[in-house]
Every structure is written in structure tokens, then in C-alpha cells.
Amino acid sequence: MNDSGSPAVDFSREDSIDPSVLAELPKGSRVISTEERGISFWGTTGRINVELADGTPVSFFIKAVTKERGKNMVYGEYESMKAIYNVAPNFAPKPIAWGSYQDCPDTHFFLCEYRDMAADMPDPDKFAARLAALHNNSASPTGKFGFHVTTHNGNLPQMTDWEDSWEIFFAKSMRHALDLEIAVKGWDPELDFLVPALFDRVIPRLLRPLESEGRSVKPSLIHGDLWYANSGIDTETGESLVFDACCFYAHNECELAGFYGEGNQTDRWDTNEDEFGQWRPICNRFGDEYLEAYRSYAQVSPPEEDYDGRLDLYKL
Incomplete structure (x- = not known):
């Protein structure tokens, strides 16, 4: 459960990727696996591992939240990360999209490139x-x-x-x-x-x-x-x-x-x-x-x- 009291998305399941999310992945790519990854106090986060049309493996980070407040949260996060990336692309993961689930319209997502990070303090x-x-x-x-x-x-x-x-x-x-x-x-x-x-x-x-x-x-x-x-x-x-x-x-x-x-x-x-x-x-x-x-x-x-x-x- 997340803070809204709604069931969280289970990214450990292979069928957890909604058609709206699939539509934002590179054309011709194929989902290989999904997994829970990261921490969020307000929703569920995960990693989507895909194979591009040319066979290249690529991963994406996804955050899913629920209800109207959750929708506003991921919209604001997407616009924020886009603003940072446009000024300093070496300082933030590239944002890909935000939107609402097709199969569960009360669930909303933020999608960006996946960057494997260590929890170390930066120089x-x-x-x-x-x-x-x-x-x-x-x-x-x-x-x-x-x-x-x-x-x-x-x-x-x-x-x-x-x-x-x-x-x-x-x-x-x-x-x-x-x-x-x-x-x-x-x-x-x-x-x-x-x-x-x-x-x-x-x-x-x-x-x-x-x-x-x-x-x-x-x-x-x-x-x-x-x-x-x-x-x-x-x-x-x-x-x-x-x-x-x-x-x-x-x-x-x-x-x-x-x-x-x-x-x-x-x-x-x-x-x-x-x-x-x-x-x-x-x-x-x-x-x-x-x-x-x-x-x-x-x-x-x-x-x-x-x-x-x-x-x-x-x-x-």
C-alpha cells in the first residue's frame, strides 16, 4: 500500500507494465524483465529491462503513484527533471515521459532512463x-x-x-x-x-x-x-x-x-x-x-x- 491507501504496483511481476508505459518505450523494443528498485515513500518504483530493436539491452526507471495528488506529483517531477536535464544533462537521468495507466486510470507514472547509482556521498x-x-x-x-x-x-x-x-x-x-x-x-x-x-x-x-x-x-x-x-x-x-x-x-x-x-x-x-x-x-x-x-x-x-x-x- 502507498500513502493514499491504494494498492501499489508490483514491479516484480512480469505483467506489471501497462500499455501506456509500453507506448513510451523505444519503438520495436521488447520487455525482458521488470523488478522492484529504489525507494519511494509515496508510491512504487521499479526497473524495466528491455531489448531494443537492434538487440541492445537498455533499462528504464519507473515510479507509479495513485489518485489525483499522485498524478500532480509525477507531472511536477517530470517537468522538474526535464528542466534540470535541459540545463545540465550530465547532472540528472534523462526524463522520458509521465502519464496515466490505460488499464488503471487512477494510477500514474514517471519514466526516465535508468542509471545504476551507489549510495555514496559525492565529491x-x-x-x-x-x-x-x-x-x-x-x-x-x-x-x-x-x-x-x-x-x-x-x-x-x-x-x-x-x-x-x-x-x-x-x-x-x-x-x-x-x-x-x-x-x-x-x-x-x-x-x-x-x-x-x-x-x-x-x-x-x-x-x-x-x-x-x-x-x-x-x-x-x-x-x-x-x-x-x-x-x-x-x-x-x-x-x-x-x-x-x-x-x-x-x-x-x-x-x-x-x-x-x-x-x-x-x-x-x-x-x-x-x-x-x-x-x-x-x-x-x-x-x-x-x-x-x-x-x-x-x-x-x-x-x-x-x-x-x-x-x-x-x-x-
Whole structure:
């Protein structure tokens, strides 16, 4: 079962590939086998091994989720991975398609090339170089902050409406996230003080100077959920790769909050549900060495004296 309570697709079965998925495979290819592969907290993931028309063996990665939220999740993931791949094709598996099952219309899929990955931490310098290239070489199609579709951080929809101002976009995103939190956990009396302080004092103090006195912020494409379990090392090429993106165009430093940790203290997969999340330093193995490496490829935004404060804000 997945988080929606619906039966998950069983990729260990040979007949698990729906006609809609088959239609997205290369013409003339033949499915040799399928297997469960990878981890998803919101659906089922697997590997499809095929033989091309010329006899070449090729594999694809598939993720299947259910219901309307699942449909929106894989659509956002496909558009996110496509955006990353278009800017930095050496930094992400090539996305192939997304869609809905023909035989079970309430099941939806994301399909991309399969890259066998080791769960090792990437070299800080090489990883930072690729991440900085993604940020530096990307360009918002509207010149604004946001994204053209709603993307999901995990199973939660993000606010991606286009905005000219980074301060306004970030504040709206925080309001949206806060509303989702309150809807689940209810209102806490401490929020009577914390919410006005955050929106009336902290956000304007730390973000408004970025766009004042002639300064501006470039909307950069960011992965959006860049914690260690959404990265890997290609076992054949040794290249650093990222996946499971929920992109939007943002201040590039917003991505770095996930690097604001204590380094590699525990096993890469040693975490628990209470610690889960990209902004929790205790579970995110991207330590200060990654942050320092990134700064060698991308300058700190002025005013530089607010840098640490901005990263603290972006951790929220």
C-alpha cells in the first residue's frame, strides 16, 4: 500500500507494465524483465529491462503513484527533471515521459532512463561545480520567480505562482507551507508571536536588502529538495547525479540551506521519520565542505553580511 491507501504496483511481476508505459518505450523494443528498485515513500518504483530493436539491452526507471495528488506529483517531477536535464544533462537521468495507466486510470507514472547509482556521498568539489552550473546557467522563462506547474516536496504541493520579487515569492511560499502545517496539526498559541515576527520583521529584514539600492536577485533553477538521499553516484561513470526534483526558480542560496549541516556523521540511510526533511542538519549528510565548495563557484549575494541569516531563514 502507498500513502493514499491504494494498492501499489508490483514491479516484480512480469505483467506489471501497462500499455501506456509500453507506448513510451523505444519503438520495436521488447520487455525482458521488470523488478522492484529504489525507494519511494509515496508510491512504487521499479526497473524495466528491455531489448531494443537492434538487440541492445537498455533499462528504464519507473515510479507509479495513485489518485489525483499522485498524478500532480509525477507531472511536477517530470517537468522538474526535464528542466534540470535541459540545463545540465550530465547532472540528472534523462526524463522520458509521465502519464496515466490505460488499464488503471487512477494510477500514474514517471519514466526516465535508468542509471545504476551507489549510495555514496559525492565529491564536494565536483558536486558543487555541477550544482553551481545549474544555478548559473539556468534562466527563468518569464524572468520571474516560480515555476510553470505545481511541484510537490514529498507529497506536499508547493507554491509556484510567478512573482517579480523574491521577497514576495518567499513570503507567499512560507504562508502556503504554514497553512498546510496548521491544517494538519492545528494552531499553536506560540504562532501568535512567531508568525507576525517572521512575516513582518525577519523576512523583510533579510530578503528586502537583496532587491534594494540597485541590487537584484537572479531567478535560478533549483532542485527544490536537495538532500543526500536525492543524489547518487553513477556506478559506471562516477558522475554525481540528482533526482526526485521539485523545481522552481528561486534565489540560488535557498538551495544551500540543505548543506548547512555537520557533515557525514552517520550512515547515509540512517534516519527516521521524525528527522525526515531536507532542512534537518542531523539527517542531511551535505556538510560544510559542500557549502564551502559551492562558494568557490558562485559568489555570495550582497549584502554579504546577511548571508548566514538568509541561510537560517531558508532552513525553515
